[in-house]
Amino acid sequence: MRFPDRLRFAAAALALALPLAASAGAEDVRNQVIAQQKERHPSLAPSDLAAGSAAFDPERQAEAERNRPAPGAAEAIEAGKRIWTRKFGKGKSLAGCFPNGGRRIATAYPQYDPRVKRLVTLETAINQCLKTHGQPLLEAADPQTMGAVLAYVRSLAVAQKISVRAGSAAAEQRFEEGRRLYYTRMGQQNYSCASCHLGHSGNFFGNAAVPSPVGTATQWPWLREGRPVTLQMRIRECLDRMGAAPFPAGSDELAHLDYFLTYLSNGLAIRPNAWRP
Ligand code: HEC
Known part of the structure; x- marks a missing residue:
């Protein structure tokens, strides 16, 4: 499935997805993303947002509850x-x-x-x-x-808090690389990850609400039709749907995006093997 072509973004939503100043460190970026999502979804805590689409979709949430523990x-x-x-x-x-x-x-x-x-x-x-x-x-x-x-x-880490570090200049540079990729428009449809996941979190694309990036690294692997889908596999699916050639499995680009997203989930509990449709 491709994302619907007819979808066009409002200028206001685009402004929300503009990159932050390149000099911001990992912790500043994390705080800003959390604050922006808090403003968009005042009634939802970061741990609620971790549920992905279901955070915005009562029907999906009910289905997720029926599928706990996830089949497979x-x-x-x-x-x-x-x-x-x-x-x-x-x-x-x-x-x-x-x-x-x-x-x-x-x-x-x-x-x-x-x-x-x-x-x-x-x-x-x-x-x-x-x-x-x-x-x-x-x-x-x-x-x-x-x-x-x-x-x-x-x-083996259920309920433990994610605590990814960016303590050195070299680590900060890798985080910045992940952040840059997240905000870069790619593919035939000229979307960036941020244009959907920051600017449109909670809005429906076809039959799925766009998940917030806050908490997105807590529940993977996700179980879909009984099979585990890792964070990197899921990122490749979104790239494919954007009409961009997915970065190869195991590539540095996917590692950078993984690092960026996992850093944003710092402090939240790992709840892996959650159901997704
Ligand atoms: C056109 C909008 C759009 C773009 C662009 C997009 N995504 Fe997504 N993404 C979605 C939607 C919609 C889902 C939820 C699908 C579902 O669960 O049915 C999703 C799901 C995800 C998930 C799984 C979240 C969860 O808890 O289930 C991750 C992680 C993710 N995207 C990361 C990315 C990254 C990284 C990029 C950029 C490379 C990206 N996405 C680009 C719309 C988008």
């Missing part, structure tokens, strides 16, 4: 656990690469790694471990493997 979530978590604990030989496993077997690690990703001078997403961290042990890597866009592993690892 238990199976995805179980499949992910099997991959996570599988021994590579010499007693090593994915679980062994992370502190406490991976418990609560999901709160801190993406994170900037000064040694490799790159942003490390959960996907990259998992593949780094596999690479170190000479194992085949997981495909970031594959729901059955990477999706399932992330369903499991994020389930």
Whole structure:
């Protein structure tokens, strides 16, 4: 499905989606986005907005409640656990690469790694471990493997608060890169992520209300028709619908967008494996 062509934005809505001053740091940007969304949706708390479309749509909300726990979530978590604990030989496993077997690690990703001078997403961290042990890597866009592993690892951080950091100049630069992409118009329809998600959050596009970016990194992977959809997979779907060639799975661009959006969700509890239609 494409976004409806007939949709044209009002000038007022566009003004809301204008980029902030490029010099603003991650924390300023986060506060401004939260304030702008608070003004748009005064009765909704950030934790309500985390529900995505359902925050603005009572019918969708009722359906979400009927689908809690989401069909397929238990199976995805179980499949992910099997991959996570599988021994590579010499007693090593994915679980062994992370502190406490991976418990609560999901709160801190993406994170900037000064040694490799790159942003490390959960996907990259998992593949780094596999690479170190000479194992085949997981495909970031594959729901059955990477999706399932992330369903499991994020389930190990349920109710923990997201606490992604931007403590250094290099990390701030990656955040700024994500912010810039979010505000850049792309694709045949010349939309930016911001023009929809900031300027039009809560408005209906076809039969779905546009989710707010506040809390958007809390509930993934989302379970759709029983299959886990990661944040990066979901971003690629929106790019596709914008008529833009989606950034490749595992690319730096997706990592930057992931970092930007997850930073905006700082302080909110991880509630993964939520149902989406
Ligand atoms: C034309 C409007 C539009 C644009 C542009 C757009 N999106 Fe979306 N996006 C939507 C709609 C509508 C949904 C909800 C679909 C549904 O749940 O049925 C959505 C869903 C999402 C979600 C999932 C939220 C949730 O809780 O379910 C994320 C994350 C997201 N978009 C990120 C992005 C990013 C990043 C970009 C830019 C690369 C982008 N979107 C561009 C309209 C848009």
